[in-house]
Amino acid sequence: MQIKPLTPEDPLELGDFELLGRIGHGGMGQVFLGESLGGEPAAVKVIKPSVVDSESRLRFAQEIEVLKTIWGPRMAAFLGADPEAEQPWLATEYVDGPDLARHVKTDGPLPTVLTAALGAILAEALSAVHTQGLLHRDLKPANILLGPNGPKIIDFGLAAFTESSVSLTAPHQVVGTPICMAPEQAAGVKPLTAAVDVYALGALLLFAATGHYPHEAATPYMVFHLVTDPGTAPDLSGAPAELVPLLSGMLAHDAGSRPSLTDVVQQCRSVIEAQGMKIAQARRRLTAHTAKQPHSSTSPAVQPPTVLWPAPANDPSGAEITPVDLDVPAPAEEPAPSANTLVAPGPSAPETPAPEPPSRLDPPSDGPGHGRSASDRPPTAPRQPTARTPTLRHSVQARRTAERLRTAYAAKAPF
Incomplete structure (x- = not known):
């Protein structure tokens, strides 16, 4: 997953989470990579100031209440939130991996057995969500993150309690993604x-x-028309023959004709076992297939794109940092403290705040040079702490990671 540096307008902290970089954005907000007091990485979602109003706060508060009620190994865990803050924020478990949409666009479709394994995993996870009295309502490839421990479901922003009669949308108003939306929805x-x-x-x-x-169609309106037309069958071209019966049933126009999630799990198992494989083996192969990391020799042209969360969106071009840039040996010994490092407190030494927090990545300057390394840049006066730059805490690992981010960004940014 690629991480972009914070901009001067970005906050340094939200609640107890220190922000380290940008990892994605959506229609309503920005998502940051954060770190808790105890060093736990987190995805911190913040509503854009331009859309903060009473309705967006109410919807955000509903998303928080939903996340508090769900649990399971395939769900990105809730870590904290404050919908009443000046900048409302929500922190969830950080999943280090691309979303399914990006993976398919970059590496191509999944093999049949791995698709069946993904179906079994997600159907079982959704069944647990339904048992808790919830519907996701916006399941789509962009909301499935393929992490090192397997796929996880994110973004319950449109989730609804099944027994609730209260709606945050006007009558007949439809909210969601039409490409994966059921006809009745x-x-x-x-x-x-x-x-x-x-x-x-x-x-x-x-x-x-x-x-x-x-x-699929040229506009969302045309997609809505195709989805709601009972005479238009879903396009299953290219689907493996082993999956066609399952997909035909799941995509039935009549809701009552679709299989239950338990039936989906069983049919996915049958597809896998027909290939002489056990479900546990298929799950492991899926994770190994989707969690592959590029080697250092991989050219920039085939590097995985930035993972956007909660949904892919057009992202302005700019310097980006990939896991390859961070894949450098850690120093054998801690380097001597400098103006840009934070000294870890010893038994009798007080913690010394850094004039410039190492986790904050400076944006490129407007200078004419390109491709200059950090050592080529002219020295600058250390930035004095202000009300906006509080003393930040760092573990040794966090400081090393931040320093690698800084070095990688400086090496490729247009300074």
């Missing part, structure tokens, strides 16, 4: 049932196996 039918998540999972698995969705 697209038509504004209420109340929704678990079948909407079954349909969305079917659309997601079709994309994982083929690289395309059940219905």
Whole structure:
């Protein structure tokens, strides 16, 4: 996953989380890589100041309450939040890996067995969510992160309690992503049932196996029309023959004709076992396949793109930092403290605040040079602490990681 430096306008801290860099953005906010007091990495989601109003705060507060109620190994865990802050924020478990949409676009569709393994994993996870009285309502490839421990579901911003009669949207207003939206959801039918998540999972698995969705068109309006038209069958072209019966059932126009999530798990197991493999083996292969990291010799042209969360969006070009840039040997000994480092306190030495926090990556200057290393830059006067630059805490590992981020960014930024 690529991490971009903080900008001068970005906060340095939110709650008890120190912000280290940018890892993605969506329509309503920015997502930062953060670190807790105890050194736990976190994805910290912040609502954009331009969209902070009473309605967005209410929806954000609902997302927080939903996240507090869900649990499971396939869910990005809730770590903290403050919907009433000047900049409302929400912290969840940081999953170091691309989303499914990016993976398929970069590496191509998943093999049949791995698609079936993904289906079994996600169907079981969604079943647990439904048991807790919730619907996701916006399941799509961008909301599945492929981490080192397997896939995880994120972004319950549109989730709803199934028994709730309260809606934050106006009557007949449809909110969600049309490419994976069930016909009844697209038509504004209420109340929704678990079948909407079954349909969305079917659309997601079709994309994982083929690289395309059940219905595609030039505009969202045209997609809505295709989804809601009972005479338009989903496009299953390119789908493996072993998965066609399952996908046809999950993408049925009539909600009552779709299989339950338990049936989806069983059918996925059958596909895997027909290939002479056990479900546990297929799960391990899926994780090994999607968690592959590029080697240092990989050219920039095939480096994985920035992972955007909660949904991919156009991102202005700029200097980016990849895991390859961080893959350098750690020093055998701690370097001598300098103006840009923070000294860890010894038994009798007080902690010394750094004039410039190492976790904050300075944006490129407007100088004419390109590709200059950090050592080529003219020295600058240390920045004095202000009300906006509090004393920050760092573990040894955090300081090393921040220093590698700084070095990697300085080496490729247009200074």
